[in-house]
Amino acid sequence: MSAQTKALGKKPGGLSDKASDVVLVVLSVVVMLLVAYPLYYILVASFSDPYDVYAGKTFLLPSQFTLDGYKAVFSDDSILIGYWNSIKYTVVGTIFSVVMIYITAYPLSNPDLPGRKFFNIFFVITMYFGGGLIPTYLVVRDTGLINTIFAMFLPGGVAVSNMIIARNYFETSIPKELKEAAEIDGASKLRIFWDIIIPLSRPIMAVMVVFSMVAYWNDWFTALIYMTGEGRAPLPLVLRNILIASETSASQASMISGGYAELNKLTESIKFGSIIVAAAPMLIIYPFVQKYFEQGFMAGAVKG
Amino acid sequence: MSNAPAAAKAKPGKTPAPAHRKPLKLRLKENWQLYLLLLIPVVITIVYKYGPMYGIQIAFRDFKASRGIWGSEWVGFEWFERFFSSPNCGRMIVNTVLISLYSLLWSFPVPIILALALNQLRFHKLKRVVQTVLYAPHFISTMIICGMLRIFLSPSGGLLNLLLGTSIDFINQSSLFRTIYIASGIWQEAGWGTIIYLATLSSVDTALYEAAKVDGASVFQRILHIDLPALVPMAVLQLILSASNLMNVGFEKIYLLQTDLNKPVSDTIAVYVYEQGILGAEYSYSTAIGLFNTAVNIVLLIIVSRIAKKASDVQFV
Structure with a gap:
């Protein structure tokens, strides 16, 4: 082209x-x-x-x-705890999401799986209908996930739109002949998954990893609802007090000896610094997989 | 599933019917490992997706945690009546519908226009750089976007006031709330929205461009007569997908941009559901409002997809 x-x-x-x-x-x-x-x-x-x-x-x-803004950001305990929480939630959540996408997409990409259509509909329905905020909250609460890391990703289940992209990629971009040849050689479905699908789907895996990472890194709503305990908020939720409510945290206040004007100045400069610190990781990562985005969407779009 | 029709359109006459249907028993036996893989996602989906759907019935009950769903008293439409007779009900419904519809109308065409222009850009390095930059805001948290908006729109020394030489308190102006909401939404997502269209355009047969060139068609004519028609099915699909989410989008941004002064336009159902349900622990009431919201969304979805279907010959499930 x-x-x-x-x-x-x-x-x-x-x-x-x-x-x-x-x-x-x-x-x-x-x-x-x-x-x-x-x-x-x-x-x-x-x-x-x-x-x-x-x-x-x-x-x-x-x-x-x-560099005062950055110094303030990195010496603020609540921001550091938020940063660490965000890293934890993002790493664990991403692994969970990508594994779920793969173990759902692969079976559904098998044309002769009995019940394939049923399972497809079973998952796709959840894209359009849900129980809503409170019924979901009640299930999460009743299964004991409140204030545990599991609340950040389990209720999300399978990321269905990403799963469809992956499924279509498995169907269209991995040569059928390879799977058939392996089957003739007596390889099991799991072996094909492990030895053919996973190695040959690196581009789509990269895209899924980045999509999931971004979703978890930027999520604060889930935490707003489920992570109400002290010291469990991820970075964006911590920043709400600084960016939206313009509050000065206690740890900032204690650092300052120069009176109100100095404190006010610090409150402002910490805003700019924290925005950069929170946004930078994802902005640095995505260009590396950018070339796969179109590929992924293409595979997802051409054959729904 | 949802995009299946686009596929049918893209590959007409494609019949999957595998000729070698083995007996069901054999196929079940051959595929047991696949069912094993599916087990975990299916269980999680049943518990956390279908479980809450089942729980929607508390909208019609007076839910008491101690009694459970079944033990709670059946109250019919009492919660809905309470919502419809609450003082701000009309305002919330109007605000929700207006914000959703306006942002769909304004946000929908922008990525298409951008993609059409980018696709014809012949300097590939420039194109790549532009794309990378346009994608960037999509990767930033709503929280950060709203923090930035508050900085830019601040009446004392905010960027916009500095540029205009004014000191307007933009965020507290009711009349500007929707504009701020929609414009920042376009800034954040329009670039990302081009991907799907660029991917579609990359499958346009280049022989068509050659032929059009020979016929003396200008770039604009090529866009109008080759590129645009190629995008129609995908555009319709995107329109319907966003319509299916019409009433759900926006909680985060509205919640973060809401102030006491802009409430006349920013007071929406989603925020009320959160306040009543999570902050107020009014589980049944909140669920009922959420259910009403979903019902409105389904009606809107049907209207939009009817119109879209009429406007194009694409078929949808």
């Missing part, structure tokens, strides 16, 4: 094609800047004196370069 488009470009395109190239480039660059600038602005602000930020001196570059 790309070679062909390039070849097209080399032909004498005529004025209208050149003109439209210019329009397209300008349009995409403008859109790109619109999306990037708010993030860039926060990044710059995180290295600046907050008063200069609010005075409009940091549109492009930091003013009075400082």
